[in-house]
Amino acid sequence: MSGTISQALAGLAQAIEDTPALNVDDALALAAFLPRLQQTLLPDASSTPPSDVPSAGRVPHYLHDPRYALALATAAEAATHQGQRLQIYAAHLVEDTAAHTLIPEELAAARENRSDFSIPATRTGARPGSPGPATLLASWLRTEHFEAKRRIQAAHHVYAQYGYQHQRYPAQFPLLAERFNDPHQPPAEVLSAARRLAALEPTLDEFAAPATASALSEDGELLESVVDEHLDEPDPGTRRRLVGNFLKAQKERLGKKRPEALEGVFRRGERDGLVHYDLALRPTRAELFESGISQIDNPRSAPGQAARQAFTDPLQDDPGQDTGDGTFYRPGSGTHPDFVTDEEAAASEEPGPEPLSPAARRLNGLLNLLEINSKRLQELLHAVQNGESGQGTEDLAGGSVKVPAITPKIVVMLTLDELEGRARTHGITQHGFKLNATDLRQTLARARIIPMVLGGKGELLDIGRSQRKHPGYMRLGIAVRDRGCIVPGCTMDPERCNIHHIWFWSEGGVTAVYWSAMLCDTHHHDVHAGLIKVIPDGGVPKVILPSFIDPAQQPVRNNYHMAAAA
Known part of the structure; x- marks a missing residue:
């Protein structure tokens, strides 16, 4: 049987290759066959036993073969990509053919698969039942209007645009259109980039003819060209970051907003028993904040270890209830008043705390930082009030303050071209935040400068060698490079x-x-x-x-x- 199917598929593939152009019946037959073929590869869930149950005789043995799983994943990914291209192309054809102008009888015949393609379609001479292609597509596919409109707009980006009198114009992004139709490229990323690029294009008058991409960067380079180059990056995570950072920077540049005016902590209200805040920082402050967060995330650092302990309120000085025997009772302390039996105390103990999430650990670290600052200020104030001299905050740090301190730092990386003013960027922090010229000047004026001169390939030119364990300055140099x-x-x-x-x-x-x-x-x-x-x-x-x-x-x-x- 399997040989029969393989032979039939091979014959079908050869017939498609030998056919210069499909007729309408063959095209529709193939289009209808695609979902059926894919459904065949999904076995009935009732016939597939759990992984810990021996395979039944009716379940194909290859379903338990990891090599088949990998091959199927590859084929499914390719089919998904082609299916997405087919979706956008179909939306393009709905608009290109003005399908929304069909009379109701034609629409009913198309729904019931009884259209006669040997005669021209009949269109209404009056106002169409659907105001436009997106409305018809949404109702025809029973999907949201927003999704149908998104597909129509995507078709404008990579297939063709239309004027107010249905005149056809070239696609808005010719470079991305070529990439979209490349079977080796992920179409979703191309469409996402095109959608974000379209938001940066100049707004046209209502009756102006649609135009191809024209938005330029600060250097006069076409934004579409830059994005097209970034999409050549092979690693998907890096590719998304390159495109995202570039488009975000262009959006900020064209928006002409002052970022310092939008900086701050914003309370967004209470939800699910928690008070929510938004934090907006300029790049220099974001680098300082990120440096502290990274130390909190590091389980090998003292702040990281402290952040993994349940946070306690440093302002809680209540010793608890007097138990009558010289001890005090506090919840969770293991002691209890004498009128409470050990059994009652054990039964009333609250369950242990849940494991700390990464977000909770970061919060603990920041609260620890606030606690250590509070204690230092209190000790300094006490020293001043008691007339103690010669004791500064450095001395106090070795006193009763036991919370590991976070020591954020800012490292700014400059290439030789940037030092000489030839580069487009003005400095990058260690955690990837881009500094403009103003931020860079302020940072250099306030900070102790750690010079790291990078050559043309990014190699370090002025960091030496040392013993087996990498010293701090060498680790910093390697971190700057890598x-x-x-x-x-x-x-x-x-x-x-x-x-x-x-x-x-x-x-x-x-x-x-x-x-x-x-x-x-x-x-x-x-x-x-x-x-x-x-x-x-x-x-x-x-x-x-x-x-x-x-x-x-x-x-x-x-x-x-x-x-x-x-």
């Missing part, structure tokens, strides 16, 4: 990465920037397990991925952390 884990697609920040000896220390390697790279815990283990390999490449380390991921075994580098500088 900005996080160097494995493509990994988003781990530098604070949570290890410094890896590319030339293994056990094999005679040295501790030098040239022979060092940043890796997260997972990818560090992968290197030592032999799954991936790290090599130096002129001072900028690169990764060779496993052959099942990259058969060509080409050295690659993670561009995710660099995307903000694009």
Whole structure:
């Protein structure tokens, strides 16, 4: 039976290849066959046993083969991409053919699959029943009007545009149209970029003819061209970041809003028993904030360990209820008043706290920071009131304050071109925030400068070598160069990465920037397990991925952390 199906499919493929143009019956037959074919690949749920139950005889054995699962995932992804292209093309044809002008009888015949394609379609000479293509498409497909309108607009971006008298004009984004129809490109990302680009295009008059893309960057480059170049990035996460950051920057530039006027903490009200706030920061302050958050996220740091403990109110000085025997009762303290039995106390104990989420750990760290500042100020005020001299905040830090302190820092990276004023950007912080010229000047005027001069390939030129364990200044230099884990697609920040000896220390390697790279815990283990390999490449380390991921075994580098500088 399977041989019969394979032979039939092979014959169908050959017939399609030999047919220069499909007639309407064949085209509709293929279109109707596609969902049926895909449904065939989905077995009846009632016939598929759970994974821990032995396979029944009627269930194909290959459903338990992981190789089939991978092959099916590949085919399904390709089918999804083609299906999305077909959706947008169908929406284009609905508008191109002015399907909303058909008379009700024609629409009814089309719904019942009894249209006679040998004669021209009959259109109404009066006002159409549907005011436009989007309205007809929404009712025809029984989908939301917004979704139908989105498909029509997407067709304008990549197929054709139409004037108010239904004159046809070229697609709004010719470069993205070519990429959209490339079967090797993910169409959803192209359409998303086109939709965001369209919002940056000049607004046309109501009766003006539709035009192709014309919005330009500060350097006079067509925005569509820049986005098209960014879409060449192979890693999907980095690709989305490149496109997103670029379009966001252009939106801010064209909006001409002063970001400092929008900065602040905004209380958004109470919901689900929690008071919600929004925090909006300029890049320099965002880098300082991000630096503190990264230290809180790091389980190897003292602030990170402290943040993983349940937060207690530092202002709670109530010793509790006197139990009568010189002790005080506080909930959860293990003691209780003498009129309460041990059994009653045990039964009334509240359950232990839930495991802390990453968001809760960050909140704990920030509250710890507020607590340590509060205690330092209280001790300083006490010292002043009691006439104590020679005691500053530095001395107080070693006193009763036991909360690990967060020490945020700002590192700004400049290339030689940027120092000489030839580059488009004006500085990138360690966590990827772009600084404009004003922010950069203010940062350099206030901060202690840590010079990191990067060459043409991004290699460090002025950081030396040291002993086996990388010293702080060398780790900072490697972090500036790598900005996080160097494995493509990994988003781990530098604070949570290890410094890896590319030339293994056990094999005679040295501790030098040239022979060092940043890796997260997972990818560090992968290197030592032999799954991936790290090599130096002129001072900028690169990764060779496993052959099942990259058969060509080409050295690659993670561009995710660099995307903000694009």
